[in-house]
Amino acid sequence: MKPWPASARLWWALAGVPVLFLGLFFLWPAGTVIVRGLLGDDGFGGGDLAGALEVLTRSRTLHAIGTTVVLAVLGTLGSLLLGIPTAWALSRFSWRGARTVRALVTVPFVLPTIVVAAAFSALFSRSGLLGGLGLDQSMAAIVLALVFFNISVVVRIVGGAWESLSPRMDDAARTLGASPARALARVTLPALRPAIASASAVVLLFCSTSFALVLVLGGSRIRTVETEIYLQVNQFLDLRAAAVLALVQVVFVGIALWVSARARAPRPPAAVEPARAPRGRERAGIALALGPTLLLLALPALALVERSLRTVDGYGLDHYRDLFGDPPARSTLSAPVWHAAVTSLLTAAVATAMAAVVGLVTAVLVSRRARRASALESLVMLPLGVSAVVVGLGVLLTLNRSVLGVDLRGSWWLVPVAQAVVALPLMVRALVPAARAIDPRLRAAAATLGASPWRVLWRVDAPLLRSATAASLAFAFAIAMGEFGATAFVARPDRPTLPTAIARLLSRPGIDNVGMAFAASVLLAALTAAVMLASERLRTTVGAEI
Amino acid sequence: MSGLSVHDARVTYPGRPPVDAVRGVSFDVGPGETVALLGPSGCGKSSLLSAVVGVTPLAGGSISWDGANLARVPVHRRGFGLVFQDGQLFPHLTVGANIAFGLEMAGVSRPAREARVEELLTVVGLSGLDARAVTELSGGQRQRVALARSLAPRPRLLALDEPLSSLDADLRARLAVEVRDILRASGTTGLLVTHDPAEAEVMADRVLRMEDGLLV
Numbered sequence A: 001m002k003p004w005p006a007s008a009r010l011w012w013a014l015a016g017v018p019v020l021f022l023g024l025f026f027l028w029p030a031g032t033v034i035v036r037g038l039l040g041d042d043g044f045g046g047g048d049l050a051g052a053l054e055v056l057t058r059s060r061t062l063h064a065i066g067t068t069v070v071l072a073v074l075g076t077l078g079s080l081l082l083g084i085p086t087a088w089a090l091s092r093f094s095w096r097g098a099r100t101v102r103a104l105v106t107v108p109f110v111l112p113t114i115v116v117a118a119a120f121s122a123l124f125s126r127s128g129l130l131g132g133l134g135l136d137q138s139m140a141a142i143v144l145a146l147v148f149f150n151i152s153v154v155v156r157i158v159g160g161a162w163e164s165l166s167p168r169m170d171d172a173a174r175t176l177g178a179s180p181a182r183a184l185a186r187v188t189l190p191a192l193r194p195a196i197a198s199a200s201a202v203v204l205l206f207c208s209t210s211f212a213l214v215l216v217l218g219g220s221r222i223r224t225v226e227t228e229i230y231l232q233v234n235q236f237l238d239l240r241a242a243a244v245l246a247l248v249q250v251v252f253v254g255i256a257l258w259v260s261a262r263a264r265a266p267r268p269p270a271a272v273e274p275a276r277a278p279r280g281r282e283r284a285g286i287a288l289a290l291g292p293t294l295l296l297l298a299l300p301a302l303a304l305v306e307r308s309l310r311t312v313d314g315y316g317l318d319h320y321r322d323l324f325g326d327p328p329a330r331s332t333l334s335a336p337v338w339h340a341a342v343t344s345l346l347t348a349a350v351a352t353a354m355a356a357v358v359g360l361v362t363a364v365l366v367s368r369r370a371r372r373a374s375a376l377e378s379l380v381m382l383p384l385g386v387s388a389v390v391v392g393l394g395v396l397l398t399l400n401r402s403v404l405g406v407d408l409r410g411s412w413w414l415v416p417v418a419q420a421v422v423a424l425p426l427m428v429r430a431l432v433p434a435a436r437a438i439d440p441r442l443r444a445a446a447a448t449l450g451a452s453p454w455r456v457l458w459r460v461d462a463p464l465l466r467s468a469t470a471a472s473l474a475f476a477f478a479i480a481m482g483e484f485g486a487t488a489f490v491a492r493p494d495r496p497t498l499p500t501a502i503a504r505l506l507s508r509p510g511i512d513n514v515g516m517a518f519a520a521s522v523l524l525a526a527l528t529a530a531v532m533l534a535s536e537r538l539r540t541t542v543g544a545e546i
Numbered sequence B: 001m002s003g004l005s006v007h008d009a010r011v012t013y014p015g016r017p018p019v020d021a022v023r024g025v026s027f028d029v030g031p032g033e034t035v036a037l038l039g040p041s042g043c044g045k046s047s048l049l050s051a052v053v054g055v056t057p058l059a060g061g062s063i064s065w066d067g068a069n070l071a072r073v074p075v076h077r078r079g080f081g082l083v084f085q086d087g088q089l090f091p092h093l094t095v096g097a098n099i100a101f102g103l104e105m106a107g108v109s110r111p112a113r114e115a116r117v118e119e120l121l122t123v124v125g126l127s128g129l130d131a132r133a134v135t136e137l138s139g140g141q142r143q144r145v146a147l148a149r150s151l152a153p154r155p156r157l158l159a160l161d162e163p164l165s166s167l168d169a170d171l172r173a174r175l176a177v178e179v180r181d182i183l184r185a186s187g188t189t190g191l192l193v194t195h196d197p198a199e200a201e202v203m204a205d206r207v208l209r210m211e212d213g214l215l216v
Helices: A005-039 A049-056 A059-091 A098-110 A113-124 A139-163 A167-175 A180-207 A211-217 A225-234 A239-262 A281-309 A318-322 A337-368 A371-385 A388-398 A414-436 A440-448 A453-482 A498-506 A511-540 B045-053 B095-105 B110-123 B139-151 B169-186 B197-203
Strands: B004-013 B019-029 B034-038 B060-065 B080-083 B157-161 B189-194 B206-211
Touching: A005 A049, A005 A239, A005 A337, A005 A371, A005 A388, A005 A414, A049 A059, A049 A239, A059 A098, A059 A139, A059 A180, A059 A225, A059 A239, A059 A281, A098 A139, A098 A281, A098 A511, A113 A139, A113 A211, A113 A281, A113 A453, A113 A498, A113 A511, A139 A180, A139 A211, A139 A281, A167 A180, A180 A239, A211 A225, A211 A498, A225 A239, A225 A388, A239 A371, A239 A388, A281 A318, A281 A511, A318 A511, A337 A371, A337 A414, A337 A453, A337 A498, A337 A511, A371 A414, A388 A414, A414 A453, A440 A453, A440 B080, A453 A511, A498 A511, B004 B045, B019 B034, B019 B045, B019 B060, B019 B189, B034 B045, B034 B197, B045 B080, B045 B157, B045 B189, B080 B139, B095 B110, B095 B139, B110 B139, B139 B169, B169 B197, B189 B197, B197 B206
Parallel strands: B034 B189, B034 B206, B080 B157, B157 B189
Antiparallel strands: B004 B019, B004 B060
C-alpha cells in the first residue's frame, strides 16, 4: 500500500498528545516507582535487590499482603453470595418495582469510595446504628463495605447473562426428571459459569484496590498493601518501602486483570423470551433473595444520613451549617469544608478538561486507523492496570522533586493531573466504541462531496460524537470529584479536596468532626449522583443511527 | 484526452499475503458517457471504483481526468461524486441539509443552496421532504436522497457503487430507468458498478466485464 504521507504525518503528530501526556504523567511516574522498588533510592547503579527483599519479608509487609488477599477473597465471595440471588430475582422475572430495585442496586457503584467508607463508619462505630455489634475497625465491616460496593457488578454481569438464557432449557431439564435444584445445578449454573467467573475477576480487582475503605474502616489495626504504602509515605517517610509495596500492588492488580481478561464473558445473545411474572413460591424466593441485599444497601445509607443530622442534643442541620463555618478546633483542617468542596469542583474541572483533550484526540485517532491504533488504545488504557495509589505515589515521587522525602506538599496542579490519569482510561473506554461505530464510508461520502479531513472531523465526527462526549465528560468529572487513592498522595494539607477533607475529619474523634464528615459525605454523594445522573441521561439520548 | 482515463490501475490490500484486488485495468470514459463495470462480487470492481474516487489508494498505474494525473489530488478536491450501496446519508442532518452538504463545502451561498436543493428534490421526486429526518425515509427514498446529494455540487464524474442493490426488484427496475434519465439530462459522466447485467444494460451506454481483478 502506498500511504498518504501527509495524513500519516498528521496522525503521528496528533498521537503525540496522548503519548506525551501519558509518558510524562503516567509512564515516568509508574516506571520510577518500579525502578525504585527494585533498585533502591539512589536508583540505577547498585541494584539493591536485597533491600527490596528486606522490605518484603518484614512482618508488617507480610501481614498487609495476607490481609489484602483475605479481604479480596472474602469480599468477592460475599458479593457473589448476595449478588447471584439478586441477579436471579431481577433478571428472571418481571414484577412491579423491579426497575426501581435494579436502579437502587447500581447506585453504590457510582458512589465515591470515601462516601461508602463514611457510611459504614456511621453504621458500625460505637454510637452508630449497629454500634452494639462491636464491628468497628473489624474485617467484617470492611468485607460488608466491599460487598455493598460490588453487588452491582455481579448483578450487571451475571444478570445480563441470565436474561439471555432461555428458561426453556430449565424446563427441558425438568421434563427429563430433574428437580428444580438439580436443574439449577446441572443446567443453569454451568451456563452462567463464564459470566460468574468474569464478575468474580472484576470484583477481585476492585476489592484489591479499595484503599479508602480500608484506610477509614480499618483504623490502625487492619492494613492492606495500599494503606501500608500510604503509611510508609506519610508516617515513616520510608519511600523505598512504599515503592517496594507499590510493586507488590502492581503485581496484585496485574494478576486480577489477567484473570479477568481470561474470564471475559462472551457477549450474551439477545433475550430469547421476555421475563414472566413470578408465581406462588417464586414470590417468596424473590423476597428471600432481595431481602439481605436491600438491607445491606439501605442500612449504611440510612446510618450516614442519620448521623449527619445527629447533634449533641437531638437532631438538626448543625453539621451542614458547620460545613460553611470555621473548622472545629480539634480538627486538622485549616479552612471551612466548603473551601474543600470548591477545590474539588475546580480540580475536577481541570482534570476533566485534560482527560477530554487527550481522550478525544485518542478516540478520533483510533477510529481512523486499525493496527497502530490498537497500540495507542492499549497505552491509554494502561493506568487502569495500576491502582490509583501507585499513580499517586508515582506522581509524588517524580513530579515533586525539590521536596522529595522531606516536605510532601505538592503544587496544586499535581491533583488534577493525577485525577486525569485515573479518569482517562474510563473516558476513552466510553468514547472509542462510539467513534468506531461511525461508518468510515460516511467520512468517505463527506470527502467525495468536497469536505477536507478537518471539515469531515467537524461536520461528521463531532456531531455524531456529541452525546457520547458529553456523557463521558460528566463521567470523568464524577470520577475526578470522588477520586481518593491518588489524590490522597498529592493534595496539599492546606488545600484538601472534599474526599481528603472527609478522610481527615473521620480520622479525628469527636462528634463535631465526625458529624461534619458525615454531612460532607452526603454532600459529595449528592454532587456525584447528580453528575452521574446527567451522564446517564446524555448517554441514552444518543443521536439516531441509521 | 478528455474525460476519465484509467491506465494499468492496481489496488492491493495489505495483509499476509497481500490481496491483489485489481491487477492492472485500463479503460476510458468519455464526457457525458456512462460506463458500467459488471462482475460477480469479489471481482475487484468496487475497489477499482474506490480508487477512481480516491477513497482507496492506488498500488500502481494512474488515473487522470482531461489528461491531468490525479495521483496527488485528495478525494475532496477531485470533484467526483460517489453514491454508496446503502446511501450513507448523514444521520444527524435533515434531507435538505444532506443534499446541501456538498454545496456548503463548495462555498455556495445560502439562497443558491436552497434553490439547488429544491431543484434536486424535484428531480428525484421527493419535493416537500426538505425538512424530513433521514431516519424517517424508506429505502428507496434514501437512495434518491443519496443520488440528489451526490449530484448537487455538479460532480465532473458520478461513481455509483451498486446504487440499487439494497432495494426490492420492482423498485430497482423503476429507479434504474430514472437514474439513467437523470444522468443523461444533466450530462453527467457516470461510472457504475453492478453485479446485475440487466441493470448495467439499462443504465449504461457501455458495459465492461470484470473478473478476478481484470477486465475480460
